[in-house]
Amino acid sequence: MEASYHRPTRILIDIKAIEQNIQSCLHYIGDKKMFVVVKADGYGHGAVETAKAALKAGAVGSCVATIDEGILLRKAGIAGPILILGIVDVRYVPILINYQLSITVSSLSWLQQAVKLLKDRERLFIHLKLDTGMGRIGFLNKQEFFQAVALTNAEKGLFLEGIFTHFATADDSDSRYWAEQNNRFKQFVEGLENVPPYIHSSNTASTLWHNSAAIGNTVRFGLGAYGLNPSNISRRLPFSLRPALQLVSKIVQVKQVSHANGIGYGTTYVTKKEEWIGTVPIGYGDGWTRNLQGFSVLVNDEYCPIVGRICMDQCMIRLSSFVPVGTPVTLIGKSKQEQILVEEVAKYAKTNSYEIPCLLSDRIPRYYF
Numbered sequence: 448m449e450a451s452y453h454r455p456t457r458i459l460i461d462i463k464a465i466e467q468n469i470q471s472c473l474h475y476i477g478d479k480k481m482f483v484v485v486k487a488d489g490y491g492h493g494a495v496e497t498a499k500a501a502l503k504a505g506a507v508g509s510c511v512a513t514i515d516e517g518i519l520l521r522k523a524g525i526a527g528p529i530l531i532l533g534i535v536d537v538r539y540v541p542i543l544i545n546y547q548l549s550i551t552v553s554s555l556s557w558l559q560q561a562v563k564l565l566k567d568r569e570r571l572f573i574h575l576k577l578d579t580g581m582g583r584i585g586f587l588n589k590q591e592f593f594q595a596v597a598l599t600n601a602e603k604g605l606f607l608e609g610i611f612t613h614f615a616t617a618d619d620s621d622s623r624y625w626a627e628q629n630n631r632f633k634q635f636v637e638g639l640e641n642v643p644p645y646i647h648s649s650n651t652a653s654t655l656w657h658n659s660a661a662i663g664n665t666v667r668f669g670l671g672a673y674g675l676n677p678s679n680i681s682r683r684l685p686f687s688l689r690p691a692l693q694l695v696s697k698i699v700q701v702k703q704v705s706h707a708n709g710i711g712y713g714t715t716y717v718t719k720k721e722e723w724i725g726t727v728p729i730g731y732g733d734g735w736t737r738n739l740q741g742f743s744v745l746v747n748d749e750y751c752p753i754v755g756r757i758c759m760d761q762c763m764i765r766l767s768s769f770v771p772v773g774t775p776v777t778l779i780g781k782s783k784q785e786q787i788l789v790e791e792v793a794k795y796a797k798t799n800s801y802e803i804p805c806l807l808s809d810r811i812p813r814y815y816f
C-alpha cells in the first residue's frame with residue numbers, strides 16, 4: 448500500500464529503545480548469542496532498521512519468515528546470518544545461495560532434493576528444525592533427523608549452521624509443557640557428534656522466563672526487541688523493556704453535535720447530550736481495527752473514547768470540551784503524563800501484543816529517531 452505522507456497519522460519508532468532492549472537482553476543471557484527476529488517488517492516496526500539496530504547492539508544474526516524478507520535485508524546491506532524460519536519450495540535453492548540466506552529444513556527429502564540443485568563449490572546454510580511439541584514444522588522422527596544430520600556431514604555443499612526448535616507455551620506460568628519440549632530437544636541434541644555453531648530454542652518468552660533451563664547457546668529474540676511483553680503484561684519482566692513504537696495523529700475536524708445525533712455507520716453511537724466530537728484520520732484501512740470501537744485515545748493527556756463504528760480511513764472520538772483542529776492525538780505511546788501500551792490495545796481487541804503492530808499498514812508512514 449502507498450504510504451500517505453500528506454496526512455498527520457504516523458508511526459514514530461525509537462531505534463535507541465530497540466538497541467537498548469537488545470542490549471539488556473544480551474546482558475541477561477550472558478554467554479548466549481542472539482538472532483533478532485524481524486519478520487513481517489519487524490513486527491510493523493521496520494525490518495531493515497531493526498536488523499541494523501540489532502547488529503549494532505551486538506546480535507549475531509536476523510530471522511525472517513520468507514525468502515523475500517531475507518532478500519530485502521541483504522539488499523539493504525545487512526550482514527551476518529539471515530535465517531528464514533518458514534519452509535520454502537526446494538526449487539528456490541539457487542536464490543538462497545545467491546543471497547546467502549540460511550534455511551530451515553524440516554525433512555530429509557527436502558535436503559536430498561536440495562543437494563541435486565547445488566552447483567560445484569556452492570554452499571547451502573542449513574538449520575534443522577525439530578518439532579518437539581509445537582506441531583507446526585520440523586522433524587518429529589529421530590531417525591530421519593539423524594539421517595539429515597549425516598547428509599549434511601557427507602555433502603560438501605551443505606553446511607549445518609544450526610539446530611533449533613520452537614516452544615508452544617513459553618509465556619504460560621505453568622511450565623510443564625515447556626519443560627517437556629525442552630527435554631525432547633535435549634534428547635535430540637545430546638546425540639550429536641558434531642555440534643553446529645547455533646543451537647537455539649528460546650523465543651522472547653522462553654528467554655525472559657526460562658533462560659537458565661533452556662537448551663542452546665543462542666536465542667531468537669523477537670517481540671522483546673520492540674519493547675513488548677509476550678504475555679500481554681500478565682507476567683512480570685526480569686528486566687525492563689522500552690516500547691519502541693508510537694502511533695500518533697491529529698484531529699482534522701471538531702464539531703459540537705446536538706443531543707440524540709447518530710455518529711458513524713449504523714449510528715451505533717448516539718450523543719447523550721450536546722457533545723464535542725473530533726474526527727481522527729485513521730481507520731481499519733490502516734490496521735486500526737473495528738473492534739477498537741469504545742477504546743480510548745489521548746488528547747491533551749485526557750482519555751477520549753472512540754465513538755461509533757471505526758471507518759476505513761477515519762474514526763470519531765468524544766472530546767470533553769472544544770479543542771482546535773490540528774490538536775495531537777496519541778493512539779499508542781506516551782503523552783505528557785499518560786501512556787497507552789500496545790498490550791492495552793491488544794487486550795481490548797482480544798488479541799496479543801504481536802498482532803497490533805503487525806496490522807498497522809504501510810499506509811501509515813514510519814519515522815525513525
Ligand SMILES: *Cc1c(COP(=O)(O)O)cnc(C)c1O
Nearest residue numbers: 484532613650651667668669670
Ligand atoms: C516468530 C518466531 C520467533 C520470535 O518469537 P517472539 O515471541 O517474537 O520472540 C522465534 N522463533 C520462531 C520459529 C518464530 O516463528
